[in-house]
Amino acid sequence: MTRFAAQMIVLLGIVGWGAIRIPHEVKNKRKNRIDVSAVDLQERVLLLISLTGLGILPIAYCLLRGRGFLVFADYGFFAAQAWLGVFVFAGALALFLATHRQLGRNWSQTLELREGHTLVTGGVYRLVRHPMYSAFFLWGIAQALLLQNWIVGPAGLIGFGVLYAFRVGREEAMMREAFGAEYAAYEARTKRVVPFIH
Numbered sequence: 001m002t003r004f005a006a007q008m009i010v011l012l013g014i015v016g017w018g019a020i021r022i023p024h025e026v027k028n029k030r031k032n033r034i035d036v037s038a039v040d041l042q043e044r045v046l047l048l049i050s051l052t053g054l055g056i057l058p059i060a061y062c063l064l065r066g067r068g069f070l071v072f073a074d075y076g077f078f079a080a081q082a083w084l085g086v087f088v089f090a091g092a093l094a095l096f097l098a099t100h101r102q103l104g105r106n107w108s109q110t111l112e113l114r115e116g117h118t119l120v121t122g123g124v125y126r127l128v129r130h131p132m133y134s135a136f137f138l139w140g141i142a143q144a145l146l147l148q149n150w151i152v153g154p155a156g157l158i159g160f161g162v163l164y165a166f167r168v169g170r171e172e173a174m175m176r177e178a179f180g181a182e183y184a185a186y187e188a189r190t191k192r193v194v195p196f197i198h
Helices: 003-031 041-067 079-106 131-146 152-189
Strands: 034-037 112-114
Touching (some): 041 152, 131 152
């Protein structure tokens, strides 16, 4: 494993993310009417912060590092660390795919409930309430392991962490309002993003 190979793996992972997400986004926009939406300026800013940390910055670094982009923040390359990042990224993408498949028509990129929205509690959702957030946190960890740079490496965890911190409470409030006692019972028996840990 080399630094260049690690960068290519990150780019391939981002392409894999798009290959999973884009078909679901296109399908849901065509077939599902939005019933409840809490998309506002805060939501848009949070999405941009997350996209910058997990997408824009790592893509720019991987494509422009050869021209000196942020190389001052590189640290010594450790192949074992990068290999661990490969396995974590594979796990993140597998979990990301599972959440999209299990949510089906209930999936939305933003704070929205679709017409006929149902509460999904099976599959990976029996382990955690927000497995897609778990997948993004794994992606952020993988990025930090693969892109051994003090700025770009942790940017994914920081960017997504900001989105998570300001969004998850609002999302759960929407779910409580929509599903009442059913969601309260689900909350009581299921952790947020890490099984067995609040």
